[in-house]
Amino acid sequence: MSAKDFTELAELFPDEVVTHSFVQDVDLPGAAGQPSPGTFALVTLDNGLDHRRPTTLGPNTLVELGTVLEAQRERAARGEIVGVGVTGKPHFLVAGADLSAIKKLSNPESGIMMARLGHDVFSTLNELGVPSFVFINGLALGGGLEVALNANYRTVSTGAGALGLPETFLGLVPGWGGVYLLPRLIGPANAVKVMLENPLSNNRTLSGAAAFQLGIADALFEPADFLEQSLAWAAKIITGATAVERPNAVAEPLSAADSAAWDAAVAGAKAFVEAKTSNAAPAPARAIELLEKGKAWTKAESFAAEDVALGELIQTDEFRATVYAFLDLVQKRGKRPAGAPDAALARPVTKVGVVGAGLMASQFALLFARQLKVPVVLTDIDQARVDKGVGYVHAEVDKLLAKGRISADAANRTKALVTGSVSKAAFADADFVIEAVFEELGVKKAVFAEVEEIVSAECILATNTSSLSVTAMAADLKHPERLVGFHFFNPVAVMPLLEIVRAPQTDDAVLATAFATAKALRKTAVLVKDAAAFVVNRVLLRLMGEVFSAFDEGTDAATADNALRPMGLPMTPFTLLAMVGLPVAAHVTESMHAAFGHRIAVSANLAKLIDAGRKGIWESAQDGTKFVPQETLDLLDFGSTPSTSAALLVRTQDALAQEIGLMLAEGVVAGPEDIDLCMILGAGWPMHLGGITPYLDRVGASERVNGKTFHAPAMASV
Template sequence: MTTLDAPPLPTETVTTAAFDLVDLPAGAGRVALVRLDNGDPPGPAMRPTTFGPQSLANLDQTLDALSTMAAAGEIAAVALTGKAMMFATGADLAMVPTVTAYEQALETIRQGQTVFRRLADLGVPTFAFINGLAIGGGLELALHCTYRTVSESAPALGLPECALGLVPGWGGTRLLPHLIGPEGAVRVIVTDALEDRRLLDPRTAHQLGVVDALLPAADFVGASLDWAAGVLQGRTAVPRPAPAPTTTWEAAIAHGHEFVGARAGATAAANRALDLIALAGTAPADEAFAAAAETTAELLMTDEFRASLYAVGLVRAATAPALGGGLPTPIRRVGVLGSGDAAARLAALCARRLQVPVVICGADRAAADRALRQAGELVSAHVGADRAGTSSAARQRALLSSGDDVHALAGADVVLECVQDRAAVPGLLAAAEEALGDTGVLVSTTGTVRVADLARGLRRPQRLLAIRLVPPMDTSGLVEVVAGDETDDAAEAAVRTLARRLGKVPVRIGDGAGGVVVRLLTRLVTASLAAAGGAVRADAALAPLGLPARVGVLADLVGVDLPAEVADAPAPSTDEVRHRVAVALAEEVHAMLAEGVVRTPTDVDRCLLLGAGWPTHLGGLTPYLDRVGASAQAHGAPFLPTGMASRPRSDADTTAAR
């Protein structure tokens, strides 16, 4: 079994806040234009602009100089903007492992509040020119300014902290409800965050009142300076809503609590955020800011937040664009070998996503045509009923064809085997290989036969791989990729290209029977049913985890028959049921590591997060199993090093790591 060493402690990527003096048009005065930049060049791997202690100190020094200039009448305004496509994303979460005590966390949050609040006390109006991504503390920085513009090309704005088990700590819970009303604040801070970390596009942010002006991307800073000149000269009015009545605040908070209560396993941070929004409606600013700092510091020290941060890091690494891999492998034609329900669904998915010809090869003409009709119906079901949707569906259906002989697969760049009769698969793959000639990649979708076994009857085993498709096929974001001992790089590159174009993330796993997600969900279902004595009791026991679906739904997805519910049968407590399930899952993960199905525990977590909607606040499966002691009970040790996805390291650990 592969073990993991704790990663080295990070150092801060410092964001600087240098400024230039710019004369505004129409004699509106001089503005100090501050540019936030961490020195990382634009590109797919560009690090976000963040604020750690040194970055905050740098901004503080800049504000010292600007405060002096404002008092001397040398500037009429201050404006902040960012580097290419990036305004700021807030706190430097990479520094979290260095925070080992509540007092240390509280001091960092207070430092951010102190520096950001200076923007309201400079003696001149302040502007945020949001040229790019502005989330978390980056948006909070903009909220501290008097006015805000946003570029039409900005990727997103939002306060997604609740999804990480945190709350906005640098002013968002106080400033946003007073700017757009408590209903809008509950939406942005709580509802959107819990709905898959949904963020605002620039137009929606403008409609909500989060920003004051939506401006074209071309010469955005120049257009913002023109707009600011109009504001300063009184030519451009910027309306602000009247204070909301108490009843509106109460209704918004009640709605937020109702929303959170209906979501099994929602992070505790969501209710804490609602409490802070409610406090903003009654308490003085200093009290509201102090409460936000204390709450954020408390949550920073929780396992829930550490696990969420670990989970987000895994997903971000898996979904990041690949660098240095050359051009994607061209996929111009796809073959689907099989005629059952799964084959029809796969063919429809390929036609919709790839927009290339897809041929379905069945055992006979009737079966092939039946699968073709089903695939066409599935394509139609995924588009709108208007004229545009009808036209799109017609184009996609025209890409589909069928045949009852493997020679119909000739010319395909990828052939996806999806045959229900497992015993027939080796022979069909060999026949498909002959039909393809010297080109094309063979991909088996079976989860029960090893690639090494399927490759024995092939003349070119280097072109064979397997993929494990996670149900439901249309919505799961994962493709588990299995390469054989002889699979070459070109074949694997083709499958990775296929996965990306299907809207899924390819994750390499070992050549074992079954896939990671299906195997673990199957063990979860069977263990919970056995421990609880039925699906209803199993659901009650697992509800606090916030799993993506009820046990009955998961059982249907992985093909487990539900036993009859025995209402009066004795059953252990819900805590005991959860513990038994956790131990069973720990045993399964340990077995998968031993078999080489996965190389490290993080592979397990990555697959479940991407493919099964595993709750982010649990951090993945293995951190949860470590926290509840199931890992130690199952095989004598935790899966992950202490502090990697749970509580922060002790002072002794920190000193040793340095």
């Protein structure tokens, strides 16, 4: 079909920001004084917006690109050009399909047509009659990377960041050729990493260098002269002076070894997705199905199946929920925090002090040094602890260097920025001091009292407390207005959320500086009221409390730990309990029990496990299966009112609806959207549920418990 056959679909989207296809004829350079091999058509994709706004692919964009490529095919047939290349505006190839457009497709037929349009347009790159190239100069996600996969050859810039196929994270499948083309280009195991493991692991992406190493691109060039180098390389390909080797590629028909590797990759993908999502999200399972069956399919058969899968997934509640979570929460509300003061009030941060040199403190030091690029000084009670903290930072920088994620110069600069001292006098010229000491109010108050005697009157004091009262912490300070909660989540480098806690006396300039600092650290900040455990830990402890209470009441461990699997949470409650650590969980639970009473129960069984030195409920057998040792069960006292999985799921849903209703009534955050955002970014709440409050609306918990939903009825589909 011709791209023009899809104009009826394109006309449904008059408001689309079109990414135009600009064609420039280039005389390719000849090698070693030889004449040019001929005219090369270079197509540049550009939406005409500023450099911060990525280009996307909507129906109108695809129709225009298809029309341009068809014209180049005609030129090639006339002998006017020797090759065609596609590249993007600075910093971007394409950021993928326009989700705002896709979510408007109201029926499966329109979705299938959208998928077919992409397939038809991109397939033209393989049918030009001359070699086709894509020069990946910047971000290339989803359909952006699939443009490249459909070409004959690819180059990539070392400066290109964020390459990947995030569709399964977004509730879709790579629907424009990725499922068929990628495993054949880089091998099925590598394709599983790109299509499933990376998206479902905090939506990880590849650097340009990593994409080259996997075999996605055939050549890697530096950004300064990337286009010139790519064109020169294309000339060598066209003349035959350079040949491309693809050691990871799978030839067809598949050999016995390749067939076995394909089956192993599919099995690994199924195990990974089951562990990550409990198979509660439809998109990853559909991608695996396409990969598994695609082993024996032709390209046409696979593309047709991708069309159907994409058309059907676009109509699911899970996709609509994911788009709401990603676009409305993460992309919009996350970038415009509710309640944040005027950014103009923020003060510069030119030096950071970190009280403590343990693991959390050292992670802070590394993050501040890398992102703010300002001096950071760690302090602790003796030189050995200080040296260990600084050594941790240096070792992590060396790991980044070894992986090629930073240059040698950047590594040396980062190391030089982080120093240590046994004296807090080193904070005298700091603008921002954050504590990372033991979670005990008296300890933190003593630390801030000592620091306040040293720092300037303008220096901001920040606490990383996860549950203690910031107001109480500030009570005895000479300048309580300077203290702010700055709660990170572990691991610090990975988790994107920062809960910024405003105590009653925290002033606007301090708060504005906290938000500006969070942005500079590339974190998403949410303003929360000073209330016990803030947002994420309060919700998680309520959830874990219900499950552990059911266990105490006599529910067997397997039933209790797996009852919430329909939610598709990133880990089970008992796994989370072991990861947090039983003593930490008990300490926070006791603090919350003091604040909230019977809603947060203190388990006598948890105390017994701690006293016995247990690390958790489960232990692993040699074959990897989990079991509860009999000696653990013998330690504990159980009731005689066990719950079924279904009953415990409803009980937990109702408890969460109650707790969130109370949080909103108390004004802990500005609205339910902020709780959704906190849980997605701070607890890994599944995107396909669209946020915790729409989920509780859908399952009826908010209506059962609060007598009303958190959102208007129009939100029911998300």
